Amino acid sequence: MDTTLLQLNHIQQQYAGHQVLNRLSLRLFKGEIGCLLGPSGCGKTTALRCIAGFEPVTDGEILINGECVSSVHTCVPPEKRQIGMVFQDYALFPHLDVSANIGFGLHRLPRTERKQQIEHWLQIVQLENAAGKYPHELSGGQQQRVALARALAPRPELLLLDEPFSNLDVTLREHLSLEVREILKKQGITAILVTHDQSEAFAIADKIGVMFGGDIQQWDSAYNLYHHPVNRPVADFIGQGVFLPGNVVDMQQIEIELGLLKGDVPRNCLPGSRIDVLIRPDDIVYLEDSPQRAAVINKAFRGAEILYTLRLASGSKVLSLVPSHHNHNVGEVIGIKLATEHIVAFKPVD
Numbered sequence: 001m002d003t004t005l006l007q008l009n010h011i012q013q014q015y016a017g018h019q020v021l022n023r024l025s026l027r028l029f030k031g032e033i034g035c036l037l038g039p040s041g042c043g044k045t046t047a048l049r050c051i052a053g054f055e056p057v058t059d060g061e062i063l064i065n066g067e068c069v070s071s072v073h074t075c076v077p078p079e080k081r082q083i084g085m086v087f088q089d090y091a092l093f094p095h096l097d098v099s100a101n102i103g104f105g106l107h108r109l110p111r112t113e114r115k116q117q118i119e120h121w122l123q124i125v126q127l128e129n130a131a132g133k134y135p136h137e138l139s140g141g142q143q144q145r146v147a148l149a150r151a152l153a154p155r156p157e158l159l160l161l162d163e164p165f166s167n168l169d170v171t172l173r174e175h176l177s178l179e180v181r182e183i184l185k186k187q188g189i190t191a192i193l194v195t196h197d198q199s200e201a202f203a204i205a206d207k208i209g210v211m212f213g214g215d216i217q218q219w220d221s222a223y224n225l226y227h228h229p230v231n232r233p234v235a236d237f238i239g240q241g242v243f244l245p246g247n248v249v250d251m252q253q254i255e256i257e258l259g260l261l262k263g264d265v266p267r268n269c270l271p272g273s274r275i276d277v278l279i280r281p282d283d284i285v286y287l288e289d290s291p292q293r294a295a296v297i298n299k300a301f302r303g304a305e306i307l308y309t310l311r312l313a314s315g316s317k318v319l320s321l322v323p324s325h326h327n328h329n330v331g332e333v334i335g336i337k338l339a340t341e342h343i344v345a346f347k348p349v350d
């Protein structure tokens, strides 16, 4: 059975009367990697600071391993929470070499054991050859691996990562987030990450909480956030796509310009009513001889694929992700086919 390691129950936090966290709740199981994802200012860092114990909560409670560490009455100090932290700016000690940085939180261990632990973590983050180097002699990615090893060496119950890869370039960011996921999974570490970068969240997390206005709109796997968003703000925020107008035929069918979609129609929409249907770039496939035609109005080369922006007969625009050997020019008219597997649709906004 899954054991809950971290639980936030309706936590609230305000700065000078401004409500920053608004009854935020989540549950993270032991060994799971969670992520708070949302636009700037939605309260991600504040939530992380509350979990760490740097900020008190003004209502609700935070439990770690079933023990209340934050409530209106309690705020267990950060050093007593068995939490490790990795920050955006690495925050390494500049006057200590890599080994000493990693060993910083291990001063209570006997000297030999401390040395063994440092070697163990150097190996895990693949920095055996950089043990005697100083932070300024390392690349950004290497510095962040030292920060990770330093945070993990004292074996915290929970690791908190605040935008840990945002100072790195895109390629390294993707590579390091996969590497960090592998390390955390192998070591069975429970972690929670804060980011506004979706691809980072998708690469590293088991569960992602999409935050707006101090609350989590949906706490779910990347797959479900993309394919089954619970509301329009989540659908808009996650991935790419456009909304096309449709008509509800019955509770299993919606008619849109591109044809008939089959699947569950939201219960609050009646047959005959208007509805907005989310069409993702992977819902429109290239089909050379299709009677359904669309004009290429923009294209973005992505390597294996090209993301086309297409104009339909009605003038509506859709996106389509097409294998890049189908290379068409702006202005060309191409054949497409609708290939949705389920319906994501919402009542039109008034």
Ligand SMILES: Nc1ncnc2c1ncn2[C@@H]1O[C@H](COP(=O)(O)OP(=O)(O)OP(=O)(O)O)[C@@H](O)[C@H]1O
Pocket (backbone or CB within 6 Å): 015, 016, 020, 038, 039, 040, 041, 042, 043, 044, 045, 046, 047, 196
């Ligand atoms: N110490 C503070 N005093 C007053 N207001 C604050 C303080 N810290 C944060 N805020 C406000 O709280 C809100 C949430 O900030 P927070 O840093 O948690 O957001 P965030 O989602 O992490 O944003 P970002 O992605 O830009 O870091 C913002 O409106 C911010 O201005």
